[in-house]
Amino acid sequence: MTETVTEAAAPAVPIPTTDPRVVRTIELIWREAELLDRKAYEAWDSLYTDDGFYVIPIDPEAERFDDILNMVYDDARMRRMRVTRMTEGYAIAAVDAARTVRTVSRFVPESVSDDEVIVRSAQILVAYKRENHHLWAADLVHRVRLSPDGPIGDRIVHKIVRLVDSESAVPAAGFLL
Amino acid sequence: MIENVMGSAPDELVREDRVAGRLYTDPELFELEMTRIFERTWIWVAHESELPKAGSFKSTVVGRQPVIVTKDRKGVVRTLLNRCRHRGASICEKPSGQVNGFTCPYHAWSYGLDGSLRGIPYPDGYEGVMEKRDLSLGRLRTESYRGMIFATLDDDAEPLEEFLGDARLWIDRFMKQGGGYPIKVLGRHQFSFRGNWKIQLENTTDGYHFPIVHRSWMASVDSETADMMSFMTDPTCTTHALGHGHSVMQMVPEHSDLDLDDRSEPLQGRFDDVVAELSRTLDAAQVRKVVRAMHGTGFNLNLFPNVSMSAAFFRVLRPVSVNETRIEHVAIGPDGPPELAVVNRERLRIHEHFQGPFGFGTPDDAEGWDRVQRGAAAAPAMPIMVNRGLAREKPSPEGWPTSHVTDETGMRAAYAQWKAMMSDD
Numbered sequence: 001m002t003e004t005v006t007e008a009a010a011p012a013v014p015i016p017t018t019d020p021r022v023v024r025t026i027e028l029i030w031r032e033a034e035l036l037d038r039k040a041y042e043a044w045d046s047l048y049t050d051d052g053f054y055v056i057p058i059d060p061e062a063e064r065f066d067d068i069l070n071m072v073y074d075d076a077r078m079r080r081m082r083v084t085r086m087t088e089g090y091a092i093a094a095v096d097a098a099r100t101v102r103t104v105s106r107f108v109p110e111s112v113s114d115d116e117v118i119v120r121s122a123q124i125l126v127a128y129k130r131e132n133h134h135l136w137a138a139d140l141v142h143r144v145r146l147s148p149d150g151p152i153g154d155r156i157v158h159k160i161v162r163l164v165d166s167e168s169a170v171p172a173a174g175f176l177l
Numbered sequence: 178m179i180e181n182v183m184g185s186a187p188d189e190l191v192r193e194d195r196v197a198g199r200l201y202t203d204p205e206l207f208e209l210e211m212t213r214i215f216e217r218t219w220i221w222v223a224h225e226s227e228l229p230k231a232g233s234f235k236s237t238v239v240g241r242q243p244v245i246v247t248k249d250r251k252g253v254v255r256t257l258l259n260r261c262r263h264r265g266a267s268i269c270e271k272p273s274g275q276v277n278g279f280t281c282p283y284h285a286w287s288y289g290l291d292g293s294l295r296g297i298p299y300p301d302g303y304e305g306v307m308e309k310r311d312l313s314l315g316r317l318r319t320e321s322y323r324g325m326i327f328a329t330l331d332d333d334a335e336p337l338e339e340f341l342g343d344a345r346l347w348i349d350r351f352m353k354q355g356g357g358y359p360i361k362v363l364g365r366h367q368f369s370f371r372g373n374w375k376i377q378l379e380n381t382t383d384g385y386h387f388p389i390v391h392r393s394w395m396a397s398v399d400s401e402t403a404d405m406m407s408f409m410t411d412p413t414c415t416t417h418a419l420g421h422g423h424s425v426m427q428m429v430p431e432h433s434d435l436d437l438d439d440r441s442e443p444l445q446g447r448f449d450d451v452v453a454e455l456s457r458t459l460d461a462a463q464v465r466k467v468v469r470a471m472h473g474t475g476f477n478l479n480l481f482p483n484v485s486m487s488a489a490f491f492r493v494l495r496p497v498s499v500n501e502t503r504i505e506h507v508a509i510g511p512d513g514p515p516e517l518a519v520v521n522r523e524r525l526r527i528h529e530h531f532q533g534p535f536g537f538g539t540p541d542d543a544e545g546w547d548r549v550q551r552g553a554a555a556a557p558a559m560p561i562m563v564n565r566g567l568a569r570e571k572p573s574p575e576g577w578p579t580s581h582v583t584d585e586t587g588m589r590a591a592y593a594q595w596k597a598m599m600s601d602d
Contacts, residue, residue, distance in 0.1 A: 056535060058364065067518060069364025069508050069525050071535045078530075081397045085537055091393035093540035130551070132371075167272065169367040169503045172534045172543035 097174030098129035187599035195560035207499035215240030221484035226361035256328035258315030356467035361512035366533030372550035382587025414582035422481025422594025424587030429475030
C-alpha cells in the first residue's frame with residue numbers, strides 16, 4: 001500500500017457547497033453514512049474504487065500511513081475481507097454489534113474539478129449497545145472520483161476518519177465508522 | 178457436582194481448579210488488588226526503545242497511580258509520580274515526548290528529569306519553611322531486563338530479576354524476533370472493555386478460545402498462517418507455569434527459539450515480495466532470519482500482573498475499576514538499518530489485521546470478555562472453572578508444571594500468585 005494523501009491548501013475563494021459537483025459528493029457521503037448505519041456492508045464496499053483506501057489513523061497529523069500503526073488501513077483486498085468478516089456470521093463482535101446513528105455535516109470543499117472532489121466534514125456517531133451509549137466524534141476527509149455517467153457512478157478514492165480520541169483508548173468496535 | 182466457592186477472604190476465593198465469580202465483580206476485592214498487587218509488585222512501564230535519549234519521557238500508570246518514565250541527563254531511567262509536590266497537580270499530560278524537565282502548570286514549580294525540584298517562583302515565602310531538596314517528585318524503584326522496564330511502589334520488593342525468575346529465559350527467546358537486531362516499539366493500539374482486568378490476564382494464556390472466537394480472523398488469513406495457528410490437537414504445543422504467576426503458552430513450538438532453524442521450513446509465500454526486496458541488500462541468512470520471525474515468536478509469555486509478551490507484540494493491561502480495563506497492544510519490530518522498513522511495514526499490517534479496536538481479532542475477544550463480566554454477575558459464589566487439563570498436567574524436565582496449550586495451567590499459575598499476594602498482609 002503506497003497511498004499518499006496531500007490535502008490541498010484552502011482555496012483563496014471558498015468553494016461553495018452549492019457547486020453541483022460538491023452537491024453530488026455530499027450526497028454520496030450521506031449515502032455511505034446511511035449504508036454503514038444499516039450495516040449494508042456489501043453495498044458500502046461497492047462505493048469505493050478498486051484503488052480506494054479506507055483509513056482510521058491513530059496519529060492525528062499523519063498524511064502517509066504505510067510506516068505507522070493505524071486502526072484501519074484498508075486497500076480493496078482488506079476492505080473486502082472486512083466486509084466478509086462483518087457479514088459472514090462468525091465474528092461475535094459483528095453479530096452482536098452496537099446500533100449506530102451518525103450525522104455528517106460541516107462540509108468544507110477543499111478542491112473541486114469535473115473529475116474529482118475533496119470534501120472535509122464532521123461526523124458525530126452515537127453507538128448503543130447493552131444499556132450504554134458511546135459517542136464517536138471524527139473529522140472526515142473524502143476524496144471522490146466523479147463519473148461521466150452521472151452520480152450513480154461516483155466512487156470514493158479515499159476516506160480518512162480522524163477520531164478526536166484516536167490517541168486514547170476507544171471501545172473495541174463491531175461496526176465501521 | 179461442582180461445589181460453589183463460599184467465603185469472602187482472598188484465600189477462600191481461589192482454589193486449585195476454580196475461582197469465585199466475585200473475583201470479577203467485587204469492588205472491595207478490586208481495592209485490595211490495587212494495594213496488595215499493583216502497588217507492591219513489579220509493573221511493566223516501558224520498553225527501552227520508547228526512551229531513546231536523555232530527555233525522553235513516557236506517561237503511564239502503576240496500578241491507578243499516574244507516573245512518568247524518563248531518561249535523565251546521565252541516561253538513568255527513572256519512574257516518577259506524575260504529581261506536583263506543592264498542591265498535587267499532574268505535571269505532564271502528554272503521552273510521550275522529549276523535554277528538559279517538567280513544570281507544573283498551576284504555580285510553575287519545576288522539576289528535573291531525575292525528579293529533583295529545581296525552581297519555585299517567588300521563593301521568599303518558603304524561606305525558613307522548607308528546603309527544595311526535600312520535595313523531589315515521588316520516585317519509584319525502576320529496574321529493567323532485556324529492555325523491558327518495570328517499576329514498583331514497594332521499596333522492599335525483591336529484585337526484578339528474581340521476580341521474573343524462569344520467565345527470563347523466555348524473554349531472551351522473545352527478543353530473538355529482532356533477527357539479530359534489537360527490537361523497537363512501532364506503535365500502539367489502545368482500547369477499553371467493560372470487564373475486570375483478570376479476564377484479560379487469563380485470555381493471553383487461553384489457547385482454548387482461539388479457533389472459536391477467532392474463526393473470523395482465521396478465515397481471512399492465508400492458509401499457511403491459518404495452519405501455523407492450528408495448535409488445538411497438536412500434542413507438542415504446551416503451556417508451562419514458570420513461577421510467580423508467570424506462564425508461557427507455546428502455539429508454534431518450532432518458533433519458540435528462533436535460533437533453532439534446520440531450514441526445512443519454507444518461508445511463507447505471502448512474504449515473497451519482502452524477501453525479494455530485502456535480498457537486494459541483505460544476505461540470504463539474514464533475510465531468512467527476519468522474515469521467519471515476521472509473526473514474532475511462537476509463544477505468549479504472560480507476566481503477572483500487567484504485561485504479556487505475546488507472539489509479535491506486547492499486551493499491557495491497566496485496571497481502571499472493578500468492571501473497566503484498558504488494554505494496549507504495542508506493535509514491535511527489528512530496530513535495524515533502513516532496508517528493514519519493508520519488514521516493519523509488513524509487521525504493522527499484520528498487527529492491524531488482528532489487533533486494536535477495529536482489528537479482525539480484538540473486537541471478538543472484547544465481546545467475549547464483556548459477556549464474562551455480565552454473566553459473572555449471576556451467582557457470585559458460582560465458580561469460574563480453571564480446571565482444563567488438570568489431570569494431564571505434569572512437570573517438564575525443567576520442573577515447570579506443564580500441560581497442553583489449550584489447558585488452563587497458566588490461569589491456575591496466575592491465580593495461585595493472586596492468592597499468595599492477596600492473602601499476605
